[in-house]
Every structure is written in C-alpha cells, then in structure tokens.
Amino acid sequence: MPELVLDRVTKQFQNKIAVDQVSLRLTEGVHGFLGANGAGKTTLLRMLCGVLKPSAGEILCNGAQIRGMDGEYRHMLGYLPQDFGYYPDFSAKRYLEYLAACKAVPKDLAKDKVQEVLQLVGLSGEQKHKIKTFSGGMIRRLGIAQALLNDPEILILDEPTSGLDPKERIRFRNIISAMSKGRIVILSTHIVSDVEFIADQILLMKQGRIVEQGTSREVTKSAEGRVWEYLAEPEEAQRLNEQFAVSNLKNEGDQVYLRIVADTCPCKGAVNAEPGLEDVYLYHFKEAAENVENLERRNL
Numbered sequence: 413m414p415e416l417v418l419d420r421v422t423k424q425f426q427n428k429i430a431v432d433q434v435s436l437r438l439t440e441g442v443h444g445f446l447g448a449n450g451a452g453k454t455t456l457l458r459m460l461c462g463v464l465k466p467s468a469g470e471i472l473c474n475g476a477q478i479r480g481m482d483g484e485y486r487h488m489l490g491y492l493p494q495d496f497g498y499y500p501d502f503s504a505k506r507y508l509e510y511l512a513a514c515k516a517v518p519k520d521l522a523k524d525k526v527q528e529v530l531q532l533v534g535l536s537g538e539q540k541h542k543i544k545t546f547s548g549g550m551i552r553r554l555g556i557a558q559a560l561l562n563d564p565e566i567l568i569l570d571e572p573t574s575g576l577d578p579k580e581r582i583r584f585r586n587i588i589s590a591m592s593k594g595r596i597v598i599l600s601t602h603i604v605s606d607v608e609f610i611a612d613q614i615l616l617m618k619q620g621r622i623v624e625q626g627t628s629r630e631v632t633k634s635a636e637g638r639v640w641e642y643l644a645e646p647e648e649a650q651r652l653n654e655q656f657a658v659s660n661l662k663n664e665g666d667q668v669y670l671r672i673v674a675d676t677c678p679c680k681g682a683v684n685a686e687p688g689l690e691d692v693y694l695y696h697f698k699e700a701a702e703n704v705e706n707l708e709r710r711n712l
C-alpha cells in the first residue's frame with residue numbers, strides 16, 4: 413500500500429505563504445481537503461504532484477523523496493487538475509487512446525485499459541461522441557478516466573466537482589468512493605457535501621494550514637457547544653444574522669428559526685444543537701462566506 417508523508421511542507425510566492433508547514437501522513441483511502449478559495453489547496457496538490465517545488469519541507473513516497481523519484485513517481489500518479497486540457501473534436505475513446513500513448517501505457521494493454529476506465533466512469537455508451545458534445549459532468553468524468561489510465565496508486569483530484577449539478581455530483585462521489593480501494597485518493601473542494609460522506613479523512617485547510625483533521629464525525633465534534641438554535645422575531649433575526657455566523661435561517665410562521673455558530677451563547681433563550689460539518693466549515697470560514705456574499709451582492 414502506498415504511503416505519502418509530508419514534512420513541514422511550505423510554499424511561498426513572493427511575500428505570500430500559500431502553504432505553511434503542513435505535516436501529514438496519507439495512506440489508502442479518500443482524503444478530502446476542504447477550504448475556502450485561496451486556502452492553499454491547489455498549491456498543496458500541485459506540490460504533491462511534483463509540478464511545483466516546495467519552498468521548504470519534504471514530500472516522501474514510501475520513504476523516498478518524490479523529487480528524486482522522477483518517472484517512477486509519475487507512474488504511480490493520476491492527476492486531474494482544476495482545468496484539464498482536452499481536444500473538443502476528439503471522441504472520448506480517441507482522446508483516451510491518445511493519452512494512454514502519452515502516458516506510455518503498453519500498446520497491447522491500452523485498448524482494454526481505455527474500455528475499462530470508460531466503463532468505470534460510465535461513459536462507455538458515449539465513447540464515440542465528440543467531447544464538444546459532452547455536458548460539464550461528462551467532461552469531469554472523462555477527466556477522472558484519463559487520470560486512471562495508468563492505474564495510479566495515488567489519485568489527485570483538484571476541485572473535481574466544480575460546476576456539476578447535484579445529480580452529477582452524487583454520481584461523481586460514488587465513482588470516487590468505488591475507486592479508493594488500495595489507493596490514496598486526494599481531493600480538494602470547497603463544498604462540504606463532496607467530502608462529508610465519502611472521505612475517510614477530512615482536512616480543513618485555512619490560510620495554508622490544516623486547522624482540523626479527522627473523520628467527518630471527529631471534525632464535526634470540534635464544533636460541539638458552538639452551535640445554537642433560536643426562534644426570533646423577524647427584526648431580531650435580522651440583527652442576529654448581521655452579528656453572527658448563521659448556518660441556517662428559515663421562516664416558521666411569524667417567527668424565524670436561526671442556527672447560529674458562535675463560541676458563546678448568542679442571545680438569551682438560544683439552546684445548543686448537534687453540530688454538522690457545515691457548521692464547522694462556517695465556524696472557520698465565516699469571513700470567506702461573507703466575502704463571497706459581498707461579491708455576489710456587488711455583481712447583482
């Protein structure tokens with residue numbers, strides 16, 4: 413079984429520290445890096461792929477530095493970058509056969525391998541169609557298929573579900589879950605539900621550091637005592653919504669139900685509630701959520 417060890421891995425761009433002394437041990441299973449935009453996920457994943465060199469620290473694969481492994485490490489790796497390149501006029505089959513050749517998959521195996529990965533991602537029926545006729549979800553699935561061509565022991569997927577509708581998102585999650593046996597699967601996302609149920613380990617990343625790490629249940633536990641429920645009059649609800657991180661707000665008759673994430677009781681009458689992973693995310697990324705909201709408001 414493969415093992416990746418990160419030892420105080422750091423990446424600095426000019427005066428910006430994108431990844432700050434991250435130390436981890438990753439083994440078989442799905443590892444979900446969860447964080448807001450700019451948290452450092454892509455930078456970390458690019459270092460894990462060997463396309464970006466750390467400013468400091470080391471990445472070891474089965475005890476050897478990946479920097480010194482060159483081709484051997486590349487053969488172990490499958491990578492789906494955020495924007496993966498494809499030829500729109502190629503059919504899915506031709507595209508994968510072309511990439512199999514680029515990845516030096518032996519010729520006598522390539523045809524079967526292409527069929528195997530097409531089957532895995534549910535694109536066998538569309539293999540002769542040109543990629544330009546594919547939906548966003550089909551293109552992402554093709555992206556996974558290309559990453560699997562060399563039967564990688566380490567699969568790295570950067571924001572694999574971006575732009576997908578809920579049905580495709582679920583399909584994608586199931587594909588990832590199914591292929592994690594015997595592999596290290598590393599994926600990044602800013603969408604809690606992408607990793608909540610399939611990740612063996614969730615790594616919450618903020619400002620280049622891992623701020624929470626563990627199973628979904630363990631990470632969720634970290635918000636115990638910080639989630640509050642309260643039924644407010646509309647005016648009070650508005651005031652609380654501006655003042656606190658609110659993970660849910662809905663009208664209940666003349667009143668408003670609020671779910672608030674706060675270190676201490678936000679108002680008289682609020683009662684503690686069972687936390688969820690969304691609450692933990694909001695607790696750490698309140699500012700990021702507000703920035704997105706402000707941006708959206710400005711763009712309206």
Ligand SMILES: Nc1ncnc2c1ncn2[C@@H]1O[C@H](COP(=O)(O)OP(=O)(O)OP(=O)(O)O)[C@@H](O)[C@H]1O
Pocket residue numbers: 425426428429430447448449450451452453454455456
């Ligand atoms: N080549 C670069 N030069 C300068 N700064 C960079 C570079 N690449 C990334 N950064 C900065 O490093 C920080 C982390 O970026 P990164 O792309 O790794 O975050 P992320 O969590 O993947 O976010 P996103 O989901 O938006 O890609 C950001 O502040 C970003 O602006």
